[in-house]
Amino acid sequence: MNASFNQQNFHSLCDDLASRDASFNSIISAFGYPPFWGRPNTFESLVHIILEQQVSLASAWSALQKLKNRTGQITPETLLALSDEELKACYFSRQKTVYAKHLAENLLYGVLNLQQLEHLKDEEVRSKLTAIKGIGNWTTDIYLIFVLHRTDIFPIGDLAVVNALKRLKNLPTNTPKERLLQIAEAWKPFRTIATMLLWHEYLSRRKIK
Template sequence: MPYFPITQKALNHISSVDKQLAEIIATYPKPKRLLYSSAFECIVSCIIQQQISGKTAEKIFTKIKAQLQQITPQNIIQCGIQNLNNCGVPERKATTISNIAQASINETLNFEEIANLPENEIIKILSAYKGIGAWTIEMLLIFALKKTDIFSTKDFGIKRGFYKLHPNANINEYKKRYSPYGTTASIYLWEIK
């Protein structure tokens, strides 16, 4: 699987606007954040990850992958909501996943088409689906669509890393500074435990 591409240009920019994060960049080799093989697989994983620990989400996702072999809209529909529940997916999330799968099959939601749209259009389209919020869309933009300027101020790991470096700073101000390489800043902030 490929990793999110971190460029030297992005590292130089982040280092020039945040001296504390520059020290982290100098200390760590380029973090390797896996990309998903498809946008659909990514959104399923992100829905599962909503508001639960990474370990729990990984367990659930692994069970689903073992059952389905491949995460596709057709396989999700064939699996059914009850089987998703049996894998540990709560009813609400299972319904959201099923609705997204059905929309993909019906072609009312085409991930290949939306991948080429501006980010604000992608957000508008996906947020129309119940159970899909800003965080889920931001993670899709990073880990499936490889967008370079995503900085989720709602993400627990990003906030944790940011406030360890900048206890009294305004995270939204730094989001502006990091642009147009917010994703690279995000990836490094996730590394700070």
Template sequence: MALLAGFGHPDQSADMSPESHTAPDFPHPPPTAMAALSTLTALDPAFGTILDRAGPLPWRRRTPGFPGLLQAIVAQMISNQAAAAIWGRLRAIPGALEPATLIELPDDTLRAAGLSRPKVIHARALAAAFLDGTLSADRIALLDDEAAIVTIGSIKGMGRWTAEIYLLFALDRLDIFPSGDIALAAALADLKSLPARPAPKALRELATAWQPVRSLAARLLWHHWRHVTGRPAMDDFKLV
């Protein structure tokens, strides 16, 4: 299948649009991605057109555990570009990606990196959850998708979108679709020429058609939206 050549590898550009930036090196997709692409395009041929227009799909990935969830907090309610800038400053603080160190950092230090006051509170709550054993990378990895979402969501500031982003990018779960994501709604409206951007509930219902490979549908829709808007793929999988 010709589309299988469209996944991003370290020697491929992540965006073929005229406005593209120099792409970072992205990791190889997992073997399951190839089968998922075949399944998805059979379910909905519209997804088969995205790679032809937007170029190879960069396989963005995040580190499991505390750093990946902290990064998801950083990304809440702001653009990818703003999140990448804040994350770069935060990870430059010695020990900030370790729960025991972050929880002791002064508020002013975290605020100087770009975290809002609520996100400082949420980052500390996340650190406390790892320190007291409420959360751990191993525990989350053993849970099924919905149980993991509920467990992560029990921590202050960690809603469903944050949990879904973590499962999708840090654990490579196959059937995750963050229906509350505005960019996904906008991308689908553009791809399908919908009269309006679907609301989260409607988007969630539409996405059921792409089970059991909704994670790839989400990745492709984000890729489509980056191409349409001329935004670069962000190098957000590198944490050190």
């Protein structure tokens, strides 16, 4: 199984990165340590991540709360009991309705087992999840970071991370993805910690503005 981190060693891992890259030291100096973001390994958490695809965090949270109010508890069974119209009333797009139902069916019929994912390597987790309709690399990256707390994930498809990295390194907006991945290579095997620091910088700066 790939390495994971926890609340006890999180700050020391941030400090280690800050000692290797002055950009991270400047983030911690300006904004403190990032929160220890985490979510339980549940169907609800994966639905939440699907809802976050290509929309604001606030919109996704609003849809999740609407669903929770309607179902009481978000499980594969309670979600599949809802019609497409009922899910639409919970702010689910037609596409995300298909994705959430497909995920629910795969869990219900034993095609996917979330607890088993905890014992697999990162790439094995990626292979299992991306086989599910509507779950791509970004969704898998967020799951590996927030739910399994794997240490070495860099979500190149995440705009907030990419924009924070470009700003910190004074890179042009059209910097190719390959160059960003090359920069992130220097942060191995703790690219997840770097990602959390970049999110923290991005969110803190927006709040200040």
